Amino acid sequence: MATINGYQGNTPVTAPAGTASKQPVSAAKTVDTQSVLKRLQSELMALMMSGDPGISAFPEEENIFCWKGTITGSKDTVFEGTEYKLSLSFPNDYPFKPPKVKFETGCFHPNVDVYGNICLDILQDKWSSAYDVRTILISIQSLLGEPNISSPLNTQAAQLWSNQEEYRKMVEKLYKPPPSA
Amino acid sequence: MVSDSIINSSVPSALNSKDFGKKKRANRSAKLKQCKLDARREQWLSQGAGKTKGCEENKDNVRREFPKHSRKTSNEREPSFLEMRGRVEGIGESIHHHESDMELSPANSPTSILLGSTESGTNFSGSSSSSSSSGGCCSGCITEEEEDGDDGCLDDWEAIADALAADDLNQNQNQKQCTELPPQHGEPITQFDPMRDLSNLKPEHPRMVQRTAANTGAWRPDDVFRPQTLPNLSKLPSFPATDRKFSKRGVPWACNNAVNAPSSCPICCEDLDFTDTKFFPCLCGFRLCLFCHKRIIEDDGRCPGCRKPYEHEPLEVETSVHGGSLTFRLSRSCSMNTRS
Numbered sequence: 001m002a003t004i005n006g007y008q009g010n011t012p013v014t015a016p017a018g019t020a021s022k023q024p025v026s027a028a029k030t031v032d033t034q035s036v037l038k039r040l041q042s043e044l045m046a047l048m049m050s051g052d053p054g055i056s057a058f059p060e061e062e063n064i065f066c067w068k069g070t071i072t073g074s075k076d077t078v079f080e081g082t083e084y085k086l087s088l089s090f091p092n093d094y095p096f097k098p099p100k101v102k103f104e105t106g107c108f109h110p111n112v113d114v115y116g117n118i119c120l121d122i123l124q125d126k127w128s129s130a131y132d133v134r135t136i137l138i139s140i141q142s143l144l145g146e147p148n149i150s151s152p153l154n155t156q157a158a159q160l161w162s163n164q165e166e167y168r169k170m171v172e173k174l175y176k177p178p179p180s181a
Numbered sequence: 182m183v184s185d186s187i188i189n190s191s192v193p194s195a196l197n198s199k200d201f202g203k204k205k206r207a208n209r210s211a212k213l214k215q216c217k218l219d220a221r222r223e224q225w226l227s228q229g230a231g232k233t234k235g236c237e238e239n240k241d242n243v244r245r246e247f248p249k250h251s252r253k254t255s256n257e258r259e260p261s262f263l264e265m266r267g268r269v270e271g272i273g274e275s276i277h278h279h280e281s282d283m284e285l286s287p288a289n290s291p292t293s294i295l296l297g298s299t300e301s302g303t304n305f306s307g308s309s310s311s312s313s314s315s316g317g318c319c320s321g322c323i324t325e326e327e328e329d330g331d332d333g334c335l336d337d338w339e340a341i342a343d344a345l346a347a348d349d350l351n352q353n354q355n356q357k358q359c360t361e362l363p364p365q366h367g368e369p370i371t372q373f374d375p376m377r378d379l380s381n382l383k384p385e386h387p388r389m390v391q392r393t394a395a396n397t398g399a400w401r402p403d404d405v406f407r408p409q410t411l412p413n414l415s416k417l418p419s420f421p422a423t424d425r426k427f428s429k430r431g432v433p434w435a436c437n438n439a440v441n442a443p444s445s446c447p448i449c450c451e452d453l454d455f456t457d458t459k460f461f462p463c464l465c466g467f468r469l470c471l472f473c474h475k476r477i478i479e480d481d482g483r484c485p486g487c488r489k490p491y492e493h494e495p496l497e498v499e500t501s502v503h504g505g506s507l508t509f510r511l512s513r514s515c516s517m518n519t520r521s
Contacts, residue, residue, distance in 0.1 A: 035449045042450040095448060096480055129448050129477065130467065130485035 036094050040064050043132045055137040057088065065090045068104070069137055070178075077145035078168040079109075085178040086116075086140070088133060098127035101136060108174045110147040110158035118143075119153050446470035448477075448485060462491060 041064070047057060057069035067088040073079025085104040091097045101123055103116035111119040122131060122139055152158035160167045445452050448469045457470045467486020469477075474491075477483070483490050 035451065039448070039450045042445075096476060126488075128483075128485045128488055129473070 033092060036090065036092060037064060039095060040090060043134070046132070047134045050134060052134065052138065055134070055141055057086075057133050057137060065092075067099075067133065069101075069133070071137055071141045071144070074141060074145050078164055078171050079144045082171065082175050083177060086137075088136070095129040095132070098123050098131070099133075099136070101140070105178045106174060106176060107144075108154070108157050108171050109144060110149055110152040110154055110161055111143060112157075113153040117153065119148070119151065443468060446473055448473040463487065463489070465489070 040059070044057075044059065044064075054072040054074065055070070057067045060066040060068055067090070069086040069088055071084050071086065073082040073084075083105070084107055087102050087104050089100040091099065101118055101120075103112055103118065105116075106114075107116070113119075118140065120139060120143055122128070123136070147158070147161060149158045149161055157167075157170075160170060443453065446457065446469045447467075449472065451470060451472075453468075453470055457468075460471060460474070461468060462474050463484040463486060465484060465487035467484055469485065477485065478491060
């Protein structure tokens with residue numbers, strides 16, 4: 001899709017129009033879907049304009065309901081210098097229901113399981129329709145540095161967390177940088 | 182990006198309520214929130230600086246009771262006074278020269294001073310309900326109108342200001358009905374302090390001085406120095422309501438939201454229509470369109486901004502707007518609820 005490629009070439013203004021003109025392939029074509037579309041487009045716009053450091057996201061080709069996101073480990077955490085790819089899948093009743101967010105890159109973290117599932121309250125019961133992709137990514141980014149040890153998905157990581165030096169070594173050992181696409 | 186910024190401000194509060202044991206994080210987001218709120222408030226205040234300056238100054242002055250005192254004590258304020266005085270004098274001379282010529286007799290001076298004081302009195306009751314920020318505008322307008330009672334010199338812009346004042350007066354009356362006089366009596370009086378100073382300085386022109394000072398009030402709100410923005414004053418009616426909310430609730434950022442009202446719904450990103458812009462569903466100040474509100478009511482019924490359930494009907498805020506629109510809006514939200 002030419003428009004999307006153009007978008008990656010840093011021309012955010014034209015892109016929403018481009019994505020608007022092509023209908024989502026997978027989603028049911030209801031009025032509802034239209035409003036989800038509008039919301040996602042405006043989120044995309046806001047995200048690109050915000051320029052938050054260390055987070056980014058962009059719709060997959062041909063489907064604005066599936067996004068790929070990237071977060072980088074914050075400075076002064078054991079995840080410093082690492083970069084993780086995530087997938088975000090938006091339901092048809094977004095934003096009233098949260099998107100499904102998974103790590104695509106393996107992440108050694110107490111609240112991320114081996115399949116990349118994330119245990120984060122705002123993606124489940126604490127979801128609010130006022131959240132958006134940007135706040136989700138920021139939340140996940142800060143979750144990296146401040147895990148919730150009390151309800152771990154990865155118990156090994158949870159146990160090792162107290163020893164930050166060892167943990168850092170483990171992160172480095174397991175880290176496979178995502179292929180730069 | 183207004184809607185975006187609003188999301189910003191509301192989201193941290195939501196993060197805050199996480200009971201996941203992430204205390205650190207909660208602290209941080211609380212701090213973040215505080216910072217943002219402060220920043221926005223400052224921004225807002227500085228935007229309104231032109232409007233509010235007078236009020237703030239005046240509070241101080243009132244405390245000190247005597248303008249002369251205040252002039253000595255608050256040096257940094259003096260320039261603005263002086264500036265204003267200069268401007269005021271100029272205008273006064275150009276517009277009301279004939280008037281001052283006619284009524285220049287020394288016998289006039291006591292009356293006019295008296296007049297000044299009564300005016301500040303009325304003013305005070307009029308605009309007190311509008312408390313904090315844009316109090317100046319209300320008081321100014323009212324003054325203007327009353328002023329017209331005693332001298333019939335009309336210019337175009339005065340006519341506009343009058344219409345406006347009438348509008349404001351209505352609202353103020355409405356407000357008076359529901360609100361007791363809040364503590365901020367001082368402001369309007371203070372507005373007249375510079376004038377008093379002037380009359381002290383130039384006892385031979387008291388009438389003129391008084392008149393001009395009142396004039397300043399009329400377009401002071403937008404100002405800092407131009408009556409040319411008068412057309413903008415049509416926006417003013419929205420301010421008293423805002424203020425009211427502010428004074429009643431003490432939720433400064435709700436006020437902010439109202440002022441920088443989002444142009445589109447943060448949930449569905451559709452433009453807010455007229456009804457939506459008058460729709461204040463939650464005390465936290467988070468606003469959204471009626472459709473999204475309905476949908477949320479049907480679902481989990483919690484405000485996206487603060488996650489508290491939407492229990493009560495959207496209320497007082499609208500009540501304050503106009504008597505007529507109140508019933509309309511309530512009935513509408515009711516019908517939406519029953520439909521669900």
